[in-house]
Structure formats: C-alpha cells, structure tokens
Amino acid sequence: MTNIAVSLPGLELKNPIMPASGCFGFGKEFSEFYDLSKLGAIVIKAATLEGRYGNDTPRVAETSAGMLNAIGLQNPGVDKIISSELPFLEPFNVPVISNVGGSSVEEYVEVAKRISASPIIRALELNISCPNVKEGGIQFGTDPNLAAHVTEQVKKVSTKPVYVKLSPNVSDIVAMAKAVESAGADGLSMINTLTGMSFDLHKRKPLLANKTGGLSGPAIKPVALRMIYQVRQEVDLPIIGMGGITSCEDVIEFLLAGANAVAIGTANFLDPYICEKIIDDLPAKLQQYGFTSVEDCSQKGVAL
C-alpha cells in the first residue's frame, strides 16, 4: 500500500495535492464538481486588508501551453473572508491555507494577524510575489532584505506556520530562499508566475488591460523544477512546489526536484476535476516508478 500522506509544519496532509491560490477561489465553485474533503489542503485566494476590485479586463490571455493573468488580487478583504467565505470550508475536514497579500509591511502583518486567528486556517502562504499589483507584492519578493523583513514581522504575529511564496522573477532564487529561512519562515511555496506579455495585433497594443501579467501553466514547469532543485540543495525548509503541473508524472518530477507537496493551478481551468484525478491515480503511479510513499519519493529527490 503506497502511503501518500505528508506531514508538514501545521499541515497533516492526507495526500500532497492542493489547488494553488487564485485558481480555486474560496472553494465553493469547485465543490459542485467533487468532494473537497478529498484534497490534501486548500489554498484560498489572497486576502488583503481592505476589499479590492482588481484590474480592468481583459485579465487573462492564453499563451503556448500556458496563460497570462493579471487579476490584481481581487478579494472582499480579510474580515469578510473570515466571516463569509471560511465557514463554507469548515465541514470538509481539509487543512486550509490562507494566501496573504499586501502593499506594505503593515498590511501583511495586519492580515496575517487576523486570518491566522481563524481556527479554520492551519497555515499562511505569504504572497510576496504577486506581479499584478501596482505597489507592494513583488518588490518584497525580489529583494532578499525586504523579503526577510516582511517574513520576520509576519512571523511575530502569526499563530500559524508561515510558508513564503517565492517569485521566479529574480536572478538568484537561492538567496531569496535563504533570506526568508533565516527570517524564520516555516516553509516555502514556489514558484509564483513569471512576468510576461502578449499583444493584440488588431488593436496594436498589449492584450491584457494591465499590460503585463503572470505566466503560468506547463510552459513554466521546467523553470519551476530548476528553481526547486536549486533551493533544495541549499535549504532544508519544506517546499510546496507548483508551476504547470497537469499529471501524476509532473507531481513525481516536483517531488524528485525537492518539493514535499505540490499545488495545482492553471490545470484546474482546463479540467475542474484535475486535482481529484491526480489524487486517485497517484498511489499507483508512485508504485509504478518504484516509490513506496510520497515521502520516499521526496527523500530520494534530496539525495540526487
């Protein structure tokens, strides 16, 4: 019997599969397709202190084996998320991870303080890497000192473990990982989207209203694997890996590169049942490649 359970700080996962933040809303819409209690965890859409409308449309564009998005952290604000969105997830018996957004250290701290107090939330994913908001977000994710500072401040107030979500839009990903590790991060989640563009030939201008957006999907998988691999060689923190996963084989690749669990993002749009399918098929796939458990696969990866 292949054991696919994974134990991470704050998270006892029955399997290593979770939907990625921003691709699953607050869970409600996907619950009409399958039983959410099958998931390893649920990562909800980013919470900011006040509600945000986000960017103008178009907000998405398809690219080769991927897509660009510039939603702009639309969400009803942390208090409304706690009062109106989280109660729906309570009965599913799945650990919920809250993505935490912000434009300033003070905002990150306040959101983290409020949402970590919710008993439904088991961990935070500190989003220092959203490329689609005018201020904040990504500059914290591209400067190791700022990243360390915001991590340290959030750690002071959070009552739950903090996973820092790293941006791939840096030249030295290992330096970023080490900086947040020394600031007290409990784990890493990587990678966020790569900044990209697409143009409309008829209108002769950028296709997205925000001009630039975040590239996701299978197109970025090799970049994600390379970055996870590099970080795993130097950093001991648990890693939630993501970036273009669409199959069990992809999951195993991420585990081999050094991830301990994985998140599935863009593929949910193409196939709303994708997480459930991968969870169902994973034990047999692991066995097929000679692994006795998910942890066995991750550990073999580290030794590469």
Add this chain to the structure above:
Amino acid sequence: MIKEQWMTVVKNRHLALDTYEMILTGELTEKMINPGQFLHLKIGEGFSHMLRRPISITNVDIDHQEVTIIYKTIGSGTSWLSKQTPGEKIHVLGPRGNGFPIEQVTNKKLLVIGGGVGVPPLYYLTKKLVEQQNEVTAILGFQTKDAVFYEDNFKKLAKTFIVTDDGTKGEKGRVTNLIPSLQGDVDYYYSCGPTAMLHAVSNEMKHVPGYISLEERMGCGIGACFACVCKTVDETDEKGYRKICMDGPVFQSNEVIL
C-alpha cells in the same frame, strides 16, 4: 448531475465570413433548456491550449440530443475548432452561466437586437419566445453582406431586419438606427453583441426593461478565478461586481457598467 461530456461532432460547416456552425451530440443537451447559456469547450490535444473557449448556444434539439453553436475563427483556438470533422469528440463543460429569464414571458411584444457573433444565442431565445406566444421583432447587425448568417432562420420566427456597417445588405449603419421606428409599444428587449453596441442599445432603449448578454475573455468559466468581472451600476451594491461566467452572461440592462 453531469456537467461535462465528450460530445461528438455531427456537423461543422462554414456558414459566413470567418464564421462556422457546429452541431454536437450527447446527453448533456438535456440540460440545455435555458437560452443564453454557454458551452465551455476544451481546445486541442492534451494541455496545448490551457484555456477553454466559451461559446454560446445557438439552438438545441432535445429530441435528437443535438446542440448547435456558431463561432467566429479569431485565433488558434477557434481555428482548431473549425477543423474538427464529424465523429470527432470535443470535451464540453456546460451548460454554464445564467441565460435569459423568460419563463413568465408570454403574449408580449419583444425586440431582439444582435450584433455579429452576438446573434447566435438570440436564435434559441427567439425560438423559445415564439413558442411562448410572444411577438418578436429582430434587428441583426453584421459588418458586411458576406458575414450575414441565419437571416432565413430568424425570418421563419420573427419580423427580421438586417443591418450592415457598409450597407451591402439590408440597412446601412448601426442596429441602433432602426430602434426608434421599431421600439413603439415593445414590452421588453433582449440584446447580445459587442460591448459598444450593447452600450448604444441600452442608451437608446433606456425606457424599456431589457436584458443584455456580455462577452469577455474567461479563465475557469465557473466563477472561481475572477478573470471575467464587471462593475455594477449600483455603487451601494454589496459586492460591487458581477462574474460574467457565473452571475451572467445575461444581466438586466441597467445592472452592470458597460
């Protein structure tokens, strides 16, 4: 309840300039009873195209389990769709979204106004409205003569007027040119087309209650990703926005900002 199916292509033909008509068959059609809803189609093999294409329902033959869609070839996704031949399977999520609320509409005088690929959902709508004993007048706008489609289909159901931008068929100009002479004692109107057209139509028809159907680039198509949102007219609205894929694509004409 099934929400997805590999439906089989029965027919796929060139209909007008850059425009194709496809008929798909499968049990999923049994759910397609509300005009104005859309199908979310998977494009291409495997994960080559990561976003589905939302295409509105043109007509449904429940008895034969057939649904008709009409689409314009704009990019690589719709171009792939145009190359599918009878017997091939296409994965469909749907029907999605909220259609036109017409259950109670009977014995009324109605105006249907469509532009370009906004015309298709209005065909199924008109068919249903006529079945419910309403008197329907249709104004259909196209860019040019070669782009016109379904003129005869509409004429069998409704008094139909064609408008083209260049005047090569029907009236020359915009659909709004005909509204003053036709709106008379209309009870409701229904419209689908480019946003600029919907804006002009809802201005012209502001004293008549109406419903409009919006188009937008979608991500998930099920309400989870917040790609296709629009703002509400009512600034005191609790959320202040609507999701086109889930709350729409049909809205009351004064509900959202165009």
